[in-house]
Amino acid sequence: MPPAEYILPGVERLLISETTLHAKVSELARQISADYQGKRPLLVGLLKGSFMFLADLARELTLDCEVDFMLVSSYGNGQEATEVKILQDLTASIQGQDVLIVEDIIDTGFTLQKICGLLAERQPASLKICTLLNKPSRRQVALSVDYCGFDIEDVFVAGYGIDFAQRFRCLPYLVVAKKPG
Ligand code: IMP
Ligand code: MG
16 A cells, blocks of 8 residues: 555645654754853744644744744745744743744745744844755845755645645645646
8 A cells, every 4th residue: 555645636646744844843853952051942833734733843842832823824926935924922921031932844935034023023032044955045034044944946845734725735745746747
């Protein structure tokens, strides 16, 4: 019986297996736990795509963390997120807190540029970025990424919380989605 990723219609191929994902999440959690030792960071998950990554990462951190979420939507020409909308904001002030943004994937960088600008104005003690995936070849704005799981090529990925037209979010691994048509 072939693995599920090969039989789901709409999936082109497996990109990153569950085992490889979990090993990387553990590695990131070790690094973050060491860097924030003695602190109580606030993890800010950008919904919806980061929900699975954040849940796995958070339970591997050896820190007393707080968690909050923002629901963010990007609209633009074609695939580019030129207009970023905050559909749901954080539930509390972040002033004086060590904030770690947890993102699923950085593509052009417009989304995080906007979110970082907005959160920085609220005077956190520190503001860092942790992303599971990064597409360096697609970047249009400069961003400093503090923690990154995998640099990937310019393909459309889905799974592990990330959707393709709302599909494939609940897969426990990452796939390359088939281009429509
Ligand atoms: P950016 O603003 O261009 O960096 O895009 C960020 C957002 O676009 C990500 O948080 C994702 O929600 C979405 N995105 C970018 N690339 C992909 C992809 O390959 N699959 C699914 N969503 C993506
Ligand atoms: Mg996202």
